[in-house]
Amino acid sequence: MTAINLNADxxxxxxxxxxxxxxxxxxxxxxxxxxxxxxxxxxVVMQNTVKNALAKGVSLGAHPGFPDLQGFGRRPMSMALNExxxxxxxxxxxxxxxxxxxxxxxSHVKPHGALNNMACEDADLADVLCKAVKDIDKDxxxxxxxxxxxxxxxxxxxxxxxxxxFADRAYxxxxxxxxxxxxxxxxxxxxxxxxxxLEMVDKGALISIDGTILETPIHSICVHGxxxxxxxxxxxxxxxxxxxxxxxxxxxxxxx
Numbered sequence: 001m002t003a004i005n006l007n008a009d010x011x012x013x014x015x016x017x018x019x020x021x022x023x024x025x026x027x028x029x030x031x032x033x034x035x036x037x038x039x040x041x042x043x044v045v046m047q048n049t050v051k052n053a054l055a056k057g058v059s060l061g062a063h064p065g066f067p068d069l070q071g072f073g074r075r076p077m078s079m080a081l082n083e084x085x086x087x088x089x090x091x092x093x094x095x096x097x098x099x100x101x102x103x104x105x106x107s108h109v110k111p112h113g114a115l116n117n118m119a120c121e122d123a124d125l126a127d128v129l130c131k132a133v134k135d136i137d138k139d140x141x142x143x144x145x146x147x148x149x150x151x152x153x154x155x156x157x158x159x160x161x162x163x164x165x166f167a168d169r170a171y172x173x174x175x176x177x178x179x180x181x182x183x184x185x186x187x188x189x190x191x192x193x194x195x196x197x198l199e200m201v202d203k204g205a206l207i208s209i210d211g212t213i214l215e216t217p218i219h220s221i222c223v224h225g226x227x228x229x230x231x232x233x234x235x236x237x238x239x240x241x242x243x244x245x246x247x248x249x250x251x252x253x254x255x256x
Contacts, residue, residue, distance in 0.1 A: 001247045003254050004201060005162065005220035006238055007031040007143065009063055009112065011049035012040035012072075012226065020225045022049060026056045028234035029223065030250040033110045033143070036091035039065030039073025046098045054104045059250035061143060064091035065112030073113035081128045084115075088132035096136075107252035108141035108162065109133050111150070119150045120176065126153035134159055141251050146206055146216040147175035162219040162256045165200055167193040167237055168227075170209040175216075178209055188229065190236040197221055197237060198244055219256050 010022040011034035019040065026032065032053045035041030041049075053060055065073030067087065079087075088111075096106050111119060111129055119126040126149040133140050134157050144150035146163040154161035168187045170178040178185040187193050200207055201221075206214040221241075223234045241248050 001245060002201070003247045003249050004218070004241060005030055005251050005254060006223065006234065006241070006248055007033060007061070007110070007164070007220050007251070008223050008225040008230070008234060009033045009035070009110075010225050011035045011045050011063070013045050014040055014042040014069070021231050022225065023052055024231040025225050025234055026052055026058055028231070028238045029058060030248055031059045031061055031108065031143075031220070033061045033063035033112075034095055035063050035065070035112070036095050038067045038087065038091055039069065039071075039112050043098070046095060047102065050095075050098050050102045050104055054102060057250065059108065059252045060095070060099050060104055060106050061108040061110055061251070062092040062095040062106050063110055063112045064088050065115050068114075073115065076114045076118055081124065084125065085128050085132050088129055089136060092133065092136050106140070107250075108143050110143035110164075116145070116150070117177075119153075120145055120148035123149045123153060126150045127156065130154050130157040130159060133157075141256060143220060143251065145177075146218060147214060160256050162251055162254070163217045164220045164222055165197070165206060165218055166222050166224075167197050168224055168233065171206050171214075173208045173210060173212045175206050175208070175214050184209060190229070190233045193223075193233060194237050194240040198240065201246070219254060220251065
């Protein structure tokens with residue numbers, strides 16, 4: 001039986017502001033990418049998210065991003081590489097402390113938003129992120145977009161790399177995400193998301209918006225947790241994966 005992971009970003013509420021329906025989403029996903037207080041989240045939210053994830057058997061991942069609370073970490077920032085290294089170590093370490101206090105452990109890391117997008121194209125930035133991860137714990141799984149510079153950097157660093165696809169985003173001919181400004185870049189229909197995912201997993205490839213086949217290992221599927229239909233889509237995809245004979249597991253239970 002083919003193993004696959006289903007992950008989502010969460011823990012992105014802070015203060016009086018609630019973003020996403022994390023508790024409901026935890027019923028479907030198997031791994032949580034938890035904000036570490038820079039682009040979103042706060043210490044109490046981190047603690048509660050870890051506690052709830054552990055109660056559902058969901059594996060824990062750090063989701064470090066740029067220090068841009070107002071922009072939700074989705075705006076590019078120009079930072080020196082040593083600053084990127086330090087802020088990444090800081091954020092991962094913070095979640096590790098929270099996880100340990102709740103009797104859990106962080107098993108993977110996935111960069112967030114603009115940091116992730118920039119590193120997918122910038123090999124130097126990708127290498128610095130991977131060095132930060134490796135220097136903290138060489139056994140951490142690095143969750144990275146398939147075929148990206150981040151994925152390549154993780155392999156160069158000797159990390160365990162889990163190649164990720166997005167259920168609700170279209171791809172270009174080179175394997176990057178189609179800009180959200182383009183029609184069809186974001187897929188809202190759950191059945192369409194499931195059909196795309198099943199086809200890509202079956203073929204072992206990304207399939208671009210024009211039908212181009214880009215072969216790659218696929219270990220994990222991301223569903224965005226901050227959309228109105230996130231919980232319904234995640235549950236629909238989970239059921240569809242199981243009905244098609246796939247074994248949906250937490251990342252720390254997979255061989256990557």
